[in-house]
Amino acid sequence: MSAIRRSGPLVSVVMPAYNAARTISESVKSVLEQTIDDLELVVVDDGSTDDTGSIVRSFDDPRIRYVRTENSGVSAARNCGFAMSHGRYLQFLDSDDLLHPAKIERQIERMSADHDLSSAVCAWGRFSQHVDDLLVVRGPHWRDCDPLEHLRFELCGKGTMPPLVWLVPRPIAEQVGEWRVGVNRMEDTDYFARVAMASRHILFCGDTWGYYRSWQPGSLSAAAGRRTAESMRASCRAIEQEMLKHFLLSDVQSILADMYRFAAIACYQHTLDIGRELEADVRRLGGSDIHPGVGRWPRRLVTSLFGWPFAMRVTGLARWVRTAMRT
Secondary structure (H helix, E strand, O other): OHHHOOOOOOEEEEEEEOOOOOOHHHHHHHHHOOOOOOEEEEEEEEOOOOOHHHHHHOOOOOOEEEEEEOOOOHHHHHHHHHHHOOOOEEEEOOOOOEEOOOHHHHHHHHHHHOOOOOEEEEEEEEEOOOHHHOEOOOOOOOOOEOHHHHHHHHHOOOOOOOHHHOEEEHHHHHHHOOOOOOOOOOHHHHHHHHHHHHOOOEEEEEEEEEEEEOOOOOOHHHOOOHHHHHHHHHHHHHHHHHHHHHOOHHHHHHHHHHHHHHHHHHHHOOOHHHHHHHHHHHHHOOOOOOOOOOOOHHHHHHHHHHOHHHHHHHHHHHHHHHHHHHO
């Protein structure tokens, strides 16, 4: 590894954290136990009100840098960590996710052979409490891809990858710029779509893993409501604008239509007007063949009588009623 060393750490791991006392210790350990130790871990405490800060400070390791900021959201915390970082490679890791010990080293080996013109991803799975219970859903893009191939899989519902799987050379991260602040859904899809478009290839490392913690109460990915729908709409628009800087509309029209359709399916369950607006984008781009799963017989019946948009709206209202009754 000495051939690609530089002044400062080789790798910067940026970890945003908000009220993460329950999980952050395990996440920090997964960084410190990497097989490459020439790294720094920048933990940005986004105004936590629990013991997150004291837990991070309890680690006696000079590679850890801790900063506390006012609560501004995960994207702002990531931008702060990136601004503080010095590594040649960037790893974004949330404070409840974990890395295989050899994850970073194996990805660097692949990227350095490509002269750091490409970014790398790895295999991954979801878990709730223990990685022994990992749920793995292999996607068709678990292979080396060019940027357009990768975007076709990522944006069209064939397997979006979470931030932890990526390792990005610093020149690509600097070209991409900051995470978009003020959105709470698809901000990672937007950011790594830009990373993909700035990369020559997306290199897949199937012999190492990232572990994505899911199904946690109160997690951002479980959020719903109007602000989420507005964020999805804003992210879709930003992704479209960026893609049209790199590709002809004719090359990406179907990809964009499918992306808007997936957003519309999600938004119809909570926010009818934004769902309709996103459906207008689908029509503007020539339509999409993607439809939501028909589900159980009540939804099948409603879908057959009134169409899937209405059925999704009814599903969302039913979910809201069940939640209200439980609380």
